[in-house]
Amino acid sequence: MDTRKIPQEAIIRLGYYLRALNYLFRADKKVVSSRSIAAFLKTNPHQLRKDLSYFGQFGKKGVGYDVEQLIGSIRDILGINKTWYACIVGFGNLAKALSFYQGFNQQGIVIRVGFDVSAKKINKRFGPVQVYPLNKMKAVIKREGIKIGIITVPEEAAQDVADRLVASGIKAILNFAPFKLNLPHQVIVKDVELAGQLFYLTYNLKLLET
Amino acid sequence: MDTRKIPQEAIIRLGYYLRALNYLFRADKKVVSSRSIAAFLKTNPHQLRKDLSYFGQFGKKGVGYDVEQLIGSIRDILGINKTWYACIVGFGNLAKALSFYQGFNQQGIVIRVGFDVSAKKINKRFGPVQVYPLNKMKAVIKREGIKIGIITVPEEAAQDVADRLVASGIKAILNFAPFKLNLPHQVIVKDVELAGQLFYLTYNLKLLET
Numbered sequence: 001m002d003t004r005k006i007p008q009e010a011i012i013r014l015g016y017y018l019r020a021l022n023y024l025f026r027a028d029k030k031v032v033s034s035r036s037i038a039a040f041l042k043t044n045p046h047q048l049r050k051d052l053s054y055f056g057q058f059g060k061k062g063v064g065y066d067v068e069q070l071i072g073s074i075r076d077i078l079g080i081n082k083t084w085y086a087c088i089v090g091f092g093n094l095a096k097a098l099s100f101y102q103g104f105n106q107q108g109i110v111i112r113v114g115f116d117v118s119a120k121k122i123n124k125r126f127g128p129v130q131v132y133p134l135n136k137m138k139a140v141i142k143r144e145g146i147k148i149g150i151i152t153v154p155e156e157a158a159q160d161v162a163d164r165l166v167a168s169g170i171k172a173i174l175n176f177a178p179f180k181l182n183l184p185h186q187v188i189v190k191d192v193e194l195a196g197q198l199f200y201l202t203y204n205l206k207l208l209e210t
Numbered sequence: 211m212d213t214r215k216i217p218q219e220a221i222i223r224l225g226y227y228l229r230a231l232n233y234l235f236r237a238d239k240k241v242v243s244s245r246s247i248a249a250f251l252k253t254n255p256h257q258l259r260k261d262l263s264y265f266g267q268f269g270k271k272g273v274g275y276d277v278e279q280l281i282g283s284i285r286d287i288l289g290i291n292k293t294w295y296a297c298i299v300g301f302g303n304l305a306k307a308l309s310f311y312q313g314f315n316q317q318g319i320v321i322r323v324g325f326d327v328s329a330k331k332i333n334k335r336f337g338p339v340q341v342y343p344l345n346k347m348k349a350v351i352k353r354e355g356i357k358i359g360i361i362t363v364p365e366e367a368a369q370d371v372a373d374r375l376v377a378s379g380i381k382a383i384l385n386f387a388p389f390k391l392n393l394p395h396q397v398i399v400k401d402v403e404l405a406g407q408l409f410y411l412t413y414n415l416k417l418l419e420t
Contacts (some may be wrong), residue, residue, distance in 0.1 A: 009219060011413050015406030023390060040390060078409045079416030086408075093307035100303065102365075103388045103405040109412070148411055155312075171418060172411040178313045180233060180250060188414040192407050195313040196225030197400050198296075199288045201358055201382040202319070203221050204398040206289030208381060 010051045011078070016041055017048060018074045018107075025067050033064040080108040085146045086174075089161045090153030091116040091131050094176060098150065099129040112144050134161075138168040148172045155179045162189075220261045221288070226251055227258060228284045228317075235277050243274040290318040295356045296384075299371045300363030301326040301341050304386060308360065309339040322354050344371075348378040358382045365389045372399075 020040045024032055034045040052058050055077050059065035075081045086104075088095040091114040098104070099111050114131040116122060121131045132140050140146075149165035151158055151173060158177035165173060172188040175181055181189055230250045234242055244255040262268050265287050269275035285291045296314075298305040301324040308314070309321050324341040326332060331341045342350050350356075359375040361368055361383060368387035375383060382398040385391055391399055 008410065011410050012403075012406050015403060015409040019388070019403070019406075020390070077413070079412040080409065084408075084412055084415070093303050093310065097303035097307055098404070101404060104408065107405045107408070109405065109408050147415060148408070172415050174407055174411060178229070180230070188411055188418075190407050190410045192404070193222075193225060193229070194308070194311065194402070195317045195319065196222050196229075197384055197402050198294075198314065198317070198319050198358070199225040199290065200218065200221050200400045201384060201398055202289040202294055203287070205294070205357055205382050208398075 006054045010054055013043075013047070013051050014074050014078060016043075017051070018071065018078070021067055021071045021074070025071060029067050031064045032067055034059070037065075075108075083108050083110055084148055085110055085112045085144060086148035086150055087111070087113045087115060087137075087141060087144075087146045087170075088129070088150045088152055089115045089134075089137075089165065090151065090157070091118075091121045091126065091129075092152060094152045095129075095150075096126055098152070099127050109148070111150070112146060113140055115140075134164065137164055141165075141168045141170065146170070148174065150174045150176070151181075152176045216264045220264055223253075223257070223261050224284050224288055226253075227261070228281065228288070231277055231281045231284070235281060239277050241274045242277055244269070247275075285318075293318045293320055294358055295320055295322045295354055296358035296360055297321070297323045297325060297347075297351060297354075297356045297380075298339070298360045298362055299325045299344075299347075299375065300361065300367070301328075301331045301336065301339075302362060304362045305339075305360075306336055308362070309337050319358070321360070322356060323350055325350075344374065347374055351375075351378045351380065356380070358384065360384045360386070361391075362386045 017037060020037050034048045038045040038048050058070055058073055086109060088098060088111055095114055104111060111129055114129045115134050115137055116131050117134055122133045124131050149170040151161055153161050155177050158175065158179040159181060162173060162181045162183055166183060166187055175189060175191045183189060227247060230247050234250065244258045248255040248258050268280055268283055296319060298308060298321055305324055314321060321339055324339045325344050325347055326341050327344055332343045334341050359380040361371055363371050365387050368385065368389040369391060372383060372391045372393055376393060376397055385399060385401045393399060
């Protein structure tokens with residue numbers, strides 16, 4: 001497969017399909033059609049078939065997809081058939097929320113340590129996460145086998161923290177700070193736009209009112 | 211314009227363009243090309259032009275976009291040229307993080323009240339947000355002019371809470387619970403998939419390693 005041609009959005013949508021499939025699996029469905037997965041997600045089956053087609057041939061025409069098998073295939077594609085360790089930098093409310101967030105652990109992503117500058121947080125444990133000072137970052141990341149950095153610091157600290165993560169060997173960053181990071185192009189960065197999610201609501205509310 | 215033909219993703223992307231434009235505006239840029247906005251976001255200018263074309267004619271060929279004017283137009287389109295009031299149900303760490311999140315207020319979305327079942331939280335104030343018991347929902351939502359409900363309760367409570375929001379007159383819901391809500395089709399629901407954001411990283415990390 002030529003991975004250059006796969007749109008980012010298709011990867012994100014695979015995650016949605018996985019969630020739907022996990023739900024259908026728990027509801028004891030063995031075989032499902034693209035239409036029933038799409039109906040569950042209120043999306044269209046054509047998009048789903050196209051997204052899957054980037055990665056190979058799944059399911060049988062006229063029969064559908066084996067739920068358990070497709071879950072396995074998507075987990076393979078997304079690289080979550082193994083456990084990934086992550087760290088969080090900036091241990092405020094959002095970091096605490098993410099540390100306890102079941103949705104990550106269920107998908108093989110474990111937040112293992114945190115980093116902060118505050119003496120109130122350093123060397124404390126919040127649920128499963130031990131918090132260290134920033135100057136221990138490189139050593140801790142190496143020792144704990146951490147591959148993913150999650151940034152939850154304020155906007156003005158985000159670039160410095162991202163530089164430190166990269167200097168510590170991190171190649172993938174999830175950025176919650178509303179700031180466009182400037183990093184070497186080989187570093188994989190995903191910005192989480194929480195406000196953007198709300199715009200979908202305001203846009204449609206406005207249409208309702210007019 | 212025929213709003214039925216506008217893809218959801220285009221609305222979400224308008225939010226990204228707005229963020230880029232706000233940043234360029236603060237950096238004192240007056241006029242920008244689609245290429246420079248796209249470069250800022252590491253996306254492609256063709257997509258940007260196509261997304262904007264759903265909503266009208268912006269910018270001048272060979273000249274570019276007036277930054278301030280385009281910010282105004284996108285805010286109009288997204289319906290955020292006015293203030294929207296929101297409530298949060300389930301006042302844990304995530305709710306606290308969102309209550310203090312600058313990114314919402316800056317975009318005209320104000321979280322005004324919270325609801326919870328815990329006596330430790332009810333009738334307390336967290337930053338700008340006053341927390342009420344669930345049975346006050348309908349009265350408080352009406353009194354405060356709240357139009358958006360944000361759900362941050364655990365999975366098993368999400369449907370009940372969503373039903374209560376709808377019964378209280380809420381027509382737009384941002385859902386952080388990893389659960390597919392079953393609601394009347396006229397209710398606008400946006401699910402926030404935090405784990406899905408991480409899949410983009412694990413997918414690309416896997417490609418790096420192979």
